[in-house]
Amino acid sequence: MSGGIARGRLAEERKAWRKNHPHGFVAKPETLPDGTVNLMVWHCTIPGKAGTDWEGGYFPLTLHFSEDYPSKPPKCKFPQGFFHPNVYPSGTVCLSILNEDSVRIFFSSIMVTCLNSCISVYPT
Template sequence: MAGVARARLAEERKAWRKDKPFGFHARPEQNEDGSVNIMKWKCYIPGKANTDWDGGFYPLTMEFSEDYPAKPPKCKFPGGFFHPNIYPSGTVCLSILNEDEGWKPSITVKQILLGIQELLDTPNDKSPAQSDAYVCFTQRLNDYRKAVRKQSLQYPPPN
């Protein structure tokens, strides 16, 4: 199975290079010896234009198991990321990343990253992952929007 995951990720990487959405970054990390770790990707998701997330480039890691694509990757923002559907650890709570809900082996890295970008501005209030952001989003929307705009300043474009 390990060969299947690595071959699929090599294909994903090639497809990403040919057709990546504007402003997004995604590439496998490098090991200390300079070799490529195809199983762990460092990504940046731009905030959608004309939203409270606009201007931020949000760092995300994608960790793939040897069971990929049968199982989804683990996607994480930095710990403490403020969003109703992001756990305090930074783990993204999204149906397409849950093997018991919406995951399908045909879902691509590009689709995952676009789905996470969409989730940023349109939280799912039926699936809260952190109480502070959820309560703020559902009960004090203006405060929530201010907190999101403040957070966007913490994540300037990558070098």
């Protein structure tokens, strides 16, 4: 699959995300120093889920898409040292939907499924 397909798909998903996304979630492609947009790297902020130890927090996450997206999922990373049972010490998110043998996935499902499951593990 060529990078043109990945970029085209991400451009479409960006439009859909801008029109409709969960309240409090932020996901923006990287802006390079020259002002161009890099659709292959996204900087996200995920709000902590109400009723959990994460409530009130906002957590940074970076998504790195390959030229093979959507056939291969992105690499999802919190900052190194982020403490959570679904996050390795390196910051890499550990969830089955992010395995390379997963079926095709959609950007919005990555954001909502992956991130809600990471933030909501610890109930208060």
